[in-house]
Amino acid sequence: MPTLHWIGKDKVISHHQDVPYRVLEHKYGFSVEKGEKTETTNSGNRIIHGDNLEALKSLLPEYEGKIKCIYIDPPYNTGNESWVYNDNVNHPKIKKWLGEVVGKDGEDLTRHDKWLCMMYPRLKLLYKLLADDGAIFISIDDNEQANLKLMCDEIFGIRNYITNVAVVNNFKGRSDDKYIATAHENLIIYQKGAFETKGVSLPEEYAKDYKLEDENGKYRHLGLRKRGSNAREIDRPNLFYPIYYSKKNNSLSLEKKDDEIEILPKLSNGENGTWRWGKETLLKRLSEVEAKLVKTRNEYDVFQKDYLIKNGIEKRIKPKSFWHGAEFSAEAGTLELKKVFSKKVFETPKSSEFIFYIIQQTTDKNSIILDSFAGSGTTAHAVLNLNKQDGGNRKFILVEMEDYANDITAERVKRVIKGYGKGNKKEEGTGGSFDYYELGLPLFDENQNLNEEVGLPKIREYIWFSETRTSFIEPNAENYFLGKKEDSAFYFIYEKDRLTTLDYDALDLIKTKGEQYIIYADNCLLPKDFMAKNNIIFKKIPRDITRF
Numbered sequence: 001m002p003t004l005h006w007i008g009k010d011k012v013i014s015h016h017q018d019v020p021y022r023v024l025e026h027k028y029g030f031s032v033e034k035g036e037k038t039e040t041t042n043s044g045n046r047i048i049h050g051d052n053l054e055a056l057k058s059l060l061p062e063y064e065g066k067i068k069c070i071y072i073d074p075p076y077n078t079g080n081e082s083w084v085y086n087d088n089v090n091h092p093k094i095k096k097w098l099g100e101v102v103g104k105d106g107e108d109l110t111r112h113d114k115w116l117c118m119m120y121p122r123l124k125l126l127y128k129l130l131a132d133d134g135a136i137f138i139s140i141d142d143n144e145q146a147n148l149k150l151m152c153d154e155i156f157g158i159r160n161y162i163t164n165v166a167v168v169n170n171f172k173g174r175s176d177d178k179y180i181a182t183a184h185e186n187l188i189i190y191q192k193g194a195f196e197t198k199g200v201s202l203p204e205e206y207a208k209d210y211k212l213e214d215e216n217g218k219y220r221h222l223g224l225r226k227r228g229s230n231a232r233e234i235d236r237p238n239l240f241y242p243i244y245y246s247k248k249n250n251s252l253s254l255e256k257k258d259d260e261i262e263i264l265p266k267l268s269n270g271e272n273g274t275w276r277w278g279k280e281t282l283l284k285r286l287s288e289v290e291a292k293l294v295k296t297r298n299e300y301d302v303f304q305k306d307y308l309i310k311n312g313i314e315k316r317i318k319p320k321s322f323w324h325g326a327e328f329s330a331e332a333g334t335l336e337l338k339k340v341f342s343k344k345v346f347e348t349p350k351s352s353e354f355i356f357y358i359i360q361q362t363t364d365k366n367s368i369i370l371d372s373f374a375g376s377g378t379t380a381h382a383v384l385n386l387n388k389q390d391g392g393n394r395k396f397i398l399v400e401m402e403d404y405a406n407d408i409t410a411e412r413v414k415r416v417i418k419g420y421g422k423g424n425k426k427e428e429g430t431g432g433s434f435d436y437y438e439l440g441l442p443l444f445d446e447n448q449n450l451n452e453e454v455g456l457p458k459i460r461e462y463i464w465f466s467e468t469r470t471s472f473i474e475p476n477a478e479n480y481f482l483g484k485k486e487d488s489a490f491y492f493i494y495e496k497d498r499l500t501t502l503d504y505d506a507l508d509l510i511k512t513k514g515e516q517y518i519i520y521a522d523n524c525l526l527p528k529d530f531m532a533k534n535n536i537i538f539k540k541i542p543r544d545i546t547r548f
Contacts, residue, residue, distance in 0.1 A: 001153065001154075001158055002150060002153075003150065003154060004116070004147060004150035004151055004154065006112065006113045006116045006117070007110075007113045008113055008114075008116075008117045009116070009117070009120070011117070012117045012120045012121050013120065015120075015121045016053075016057070016121040016122075016124040016125050016128075019053055019054055019057040019121065019125075020054065020057070020442035020443070020444060021057055021058055021060075021061075021442060021443040021444070021462060022050075022054050022055075022057070022058045022439045022440055022441065022442050022443070023058070023440040023441055023442075023443065023454045023455075023458045024046075024048060024055075024058055024437040024438075024439065024440060025437060025438045025439070025440035026040055026435060026436075026437055027436045027437060027438055028435070028436050029041035029043075029433065029434070029435045029436070030410075030413075030414055030417070030433060030434055030435075030436070031043070031417075031432075031433035032417050032418055032429060032431050032432065032433065036414075040435050041433040041434065041435055042435075043395075043432070043433040043434060043435065044368070044395035045380070045395055045396050045397075045432065045433060045434035045435065046396075046397045046398070046434060046435055046436075046437060047374070047377075047380070047398045047400070047405065047409060047410045047413065047434055047435070047436050047437070048397070048398065048399045048400075048405075048436075048437045048438075048439070049400060049401070049405035049406060049436070049437070049438050049439070050399070050401060050437075050438060050439030051401050051439065052122060052372040052373065052399045052400075052401055053121060053122055053125070054439055055372065055399040055401075055439060056122060056125040056126065056129065056372055056399070057125060058439065059129060059370075059397065060125070060128060060129065060465070061461055061462055061464075061465035061471065061472065062461075062465075062471045062472075063129055063368065063370075063397070063471075064128050064129060064465075064469060065128070065129070065130070065131055065132065065469075066129070066131055066368055066471075067129045067130050067131055067134055067368050067369070067370045067397075068131050068133070068134045068362060068363050068364070068367035068368055068369065069134060069135060069136075069137070069358065069359050069362040069363050069367060069368075069369045069370070070126055070129070070130055070134070070135075070136040070137070070369075070370045070371070070372075071136075071137045071138075071139075071355060071358055071359075071369070071370075071371050071379055072126070072136070072137075072138050072139070072371060072372055072373045073138075073139040073350060073371075073373050073375060074119060074122075074138070074139075074140070074373050075115070075118075075373075076140060076141045076143050076144065077111055077112065077115040077143050077144050078141070078143055112144070112147060115144055115147075116147060116151065119148070119151065120151060120155075122372065123151065123152065123155050123156075124155060126370075126372065127155050127156060127192070129370065130192050131192065132192050132193055132194045133192070133194040133195050133196065134191070134192060134195060134362070135162065135189055135190065135191045135192075135195045135362050136156070136189070136190050136191075137187055137188070137189050137358050137362075138152070138187070138188045138189075139167075139185055139186070139187055139350070140185070140186050140187075140188060141182075141185050141186065142182075142186070145164075145186045145188070148188060149161075149164070149188060152188065152190050156190040156191075156192065157193075160190050160191045160192060160193060161189075161190055162189040162190060162191055162195075163188075163189055163321050164186050164187070164188050164189075164321075165186070165187040165188075165189065165319075165320075165321050165322070165323055166184045166185075166186065166187075166321065166322050166323070167184055167185050167186070167187050167323045167328050167354070168183055168184045168322075168323065168324040168325075168328060168329070169183075169184060169185050169328055169329050169330045170182070170183050170184075170329065170330055171183065171329065187323070187358075195362075197318055197319070197361050197362070198316065198360070198361050198362065198363070198364070199316030199317055199318055199319070199361055200316060200317060200318075200319045200357060200360055200361050201314070201316060201360070202308070202314065202315050202316065202317055206317065207308065210306075210307075210308040212305075214305070216305075216307060216310075217307055217308060217309050217310075218307070218308045218309070219305040219306055219307045219308065220305075220306050220308075221292065221303040221304070221305070221306070222303060222304040222306045223301065223302075223303055223304075224265075224275050224276055224277065224289060224301075224302040224303060224304050225265040225266075225273055225274075225275060225276070225301065225302070226239070226265070226273060226274045226275060226276045230274075231267065231273050231274055232267065232271060232272065232273060232274065233271075233272035233273065233274060235274065236274045238278060239265075239274035239275050239276075239277075239278060240264075240265060240272055240273070240274050240275075241254070241275070241279060242254075242256070242262045242263065242264055243262075243263045243264075243275075243282070243302050244256050244257065244260040244261065244262055244263070245260060245261045245263055245291040245300055245302075246259070246260050246261075247259075247261065250290075250291075252286060252289060252290070252291060252302065253286075254279060254282070254283065261291075261300055263291065263299075263300050263301060263302055275302075276304075288304055288305050289302055289303065289304055289305065290302075290303060290305065291303075319357070319361055323354075323357070327351055327353035327354065327357070328351065328353070328354050328357075329351070330348055332351040332353065332354075333348070333349040333350045333351035333352075333354070333378065334348065334349060336349075336351055336352060337349045337376055337378075337412070339420065339421055339425075339427070340412055340415050340416070340420050341408075341411075341412070341415075345376070345408055346375065346376040346404075346408060349375060349376040349378055350375075350378045351378070352378050352381040352382040352385060353382075354378075354382075355378050355379050355381070355382035355383075356382040356385055356386055358382075359382060359383060359386060359394070360386060363386075363392075363394055364392075365387075365390065365391070365392035365393055365394065366392070366393050366394065367394050367395075368394070368395045368396075368397065369383050369394060369395070369396050369397070370396075370397045370399075371396070371397070371398050371399070372398075372399040373399075373400075374398035374399055374400040374405075374409050375400065375409070376408055376409060376412055377398060377400075377408070377409040377410070377412040377413050379396060379398060380396045380398055380412075380413045380416070380434070381412065381413070381416050383395075383396040384396075384413075384416055384417065384430035384431075384432050385416075385430060387430065387432070388430040388431065396434075398413075406436065410434075410436055413434060416429070416430055417429055417430055417431060417432045417433070417434075440454070441453055441454050442454075443458065443459070443462050444542070445544075447544070448542060449542055449543045449544045450541065450542055450543045452496055452543065456494070456496070457474070459492075459494070460472065460474070460482060460492055463482065463490075463492050463520065464482050464483060464490065467482075467485075467490055467518060468483075468485045468490075470485065477511075477512070478509070478511045478512070479509060480492055480493045480494070480509055481511070481512060484512055484514055487514050487515035487516065488514055488515065488516045488517070488518060489510070489512045489513070489514030489516070489517050489518070490517075490518050490519075491509070491510065491517065491518070491519045491520065492520045492541075493506060493509065493519065493520060493521040494520065494521075494541060499522040499523065499545060500521045500522050500523070500541075501521060501522065501523040501524070501525055502519055502521040502523065502524040502525065502526060502538055503524075503525040503526060504525075504526070506521070515535060516535040516536075516537065517534070517535060517536045517537065518537045518539060519536060519537070519538055519539070520538075520539045520540070520541050521538065521540070521541060522540065522541050522543075522545060523540075524538040524540075526538070
């Protein structure tokens with residue numbers, strides 16, 4: 001497989017492992033009922049202000065492998081530094097980070113090298129957060145599209161590449177482009193191996209094709225004869241068989257009776273073809289097929305009744321690789337945000353309809369959606385709109401490192417929840433709530449000792465995650481008990497102001513039985529043979545004990 005190399009890659013390829021775990025400090029909760037309050041809403045919706053690399057690492061204990069849909073709109077690396085959202089990797093925070101991680105080599109980096117150094121560890125963490133049946137969507141233009149594709153092939157796996165969608169966001173094209181008036185951006189899509197599209201709503205122009213109707217509703221005809229590759233009898237002999245049509249009874253069967261018409265799947269060249277269904281499927285779904293005289297051939301053929309609504313569910317289709325419509329345009333996003341704030345506050349925001357189109361084909365009603373380059377908060381807007389439309393309970397997580405995270409990103413979400421606009425043009429609120437966080441202290445200091453200032457709840461949460469890679473639920477059952485997983489009982493015998501020791505007396509604290517015991521403490525005085533016999537594993541608490 002072709003791989004991408006750049007100056008600094010060796011410094012960042014495993015940098016995501018060195019990123020510190022920081023606690024998330026809750027600043028306020030917002031709900032349509034109470035407005036902004038100090039207490040948490042526990043809604044699952046989060047807006048996080050801080051560097052997205054550290055924020056993504058901090059999400060791992062709770063969300064690793066659980067995010068169904070990730071959408072990011074990272075810097076395109078155009079070199080334009082005049083925007084409110086600084087679309088360039090010369091941002092002071094990025095330059096500082098590159099100097100610390102890449103070192104002196106960073107002085108020789110081109111802007112493409114810098115962009116790749118910035119993106120690689122973030123994509124590694126996004127990969128960890130993505131669910132096995134989830135998908136990630138990345139907006140990008142041609143400045144870094146080719147580099148991004150090779151980088152994602154390496155991180156997500158070339159087999160997990162889905163497609164590169166052309167999204168037309170400027171109908172007229174950009175007139176200041178030198179050779180070609182660019183009218184589209186790229187949307188690169190990857191999965192993790194088990195993703196299945198949920199499709200998108202049927203466009204209005206498609207719905208017009210459903211002109212036929214019976215007692216089950218509107219439908220259109222789809223030929224039962226297979227078309228395209230592997231459509232010959234020699235390809236699938238079991239799918240070549242006669243279907244018999246009775247004009248008298250207007251019925252189909254697999255058994256020939258008097259005066260019935262034999263219909264075979266013939267190709268246009270007269271060669272024997274195949275049906276799309278086998279005999280067993282046809283018998284189960286006879287009510288969904290009918291014969292029709294094809295006048296151009298003067299012979300009968302078999303057609304499937306493709307219903308617009310089946311079992312109360314409206315038909316959905318696979319999205320195309322070319323998205324074109326007013327709802328996808330840059331202008332739509334700009335006008336939408338201007339309506340929310342009654343003035344222009346942000347350059348080139350994506351439209352909520354664009355994100356809506358992504359999440360409706362990716363998520364179910366309880367999925368989690370993550371956007372770690374949140375910008376003006378379009379992703380949350382789209383999630384709230386979809387929840388309002390179908391009664392879903394999807395959760396959003398937004399990460400924004402710029403100072404406008406509260407004044408624009410979170411403020412937009414508040415207005416969407418409450419409603420915005422004036423008079424006849426007022427947009428009804430979606431309802432909902434979210435919690436706003438800042439990145440707090442790291443869980444470990446520079447010597448890799450626990451930072452005890454973060455508090456016991458966060459320490460317990462991290463220890464559990466590091467052992468089980470699952471979210472922590474406080475058991476509140478017994479002192480020092482963390483939980484039980486796969487017959488292993490976990491204990492964290494910790495006191496902030498004194499050392500703890502695992503000895504025979506400490507065993508009286510162990511109330512939950514397990515096949516194995518993993519016990520954290522500062523010291524251990526139990527004999528090794530006793531621990532082996534009773535399946536006890538001791539782990540030393542990583543903290544500075546000199547102060548004791």
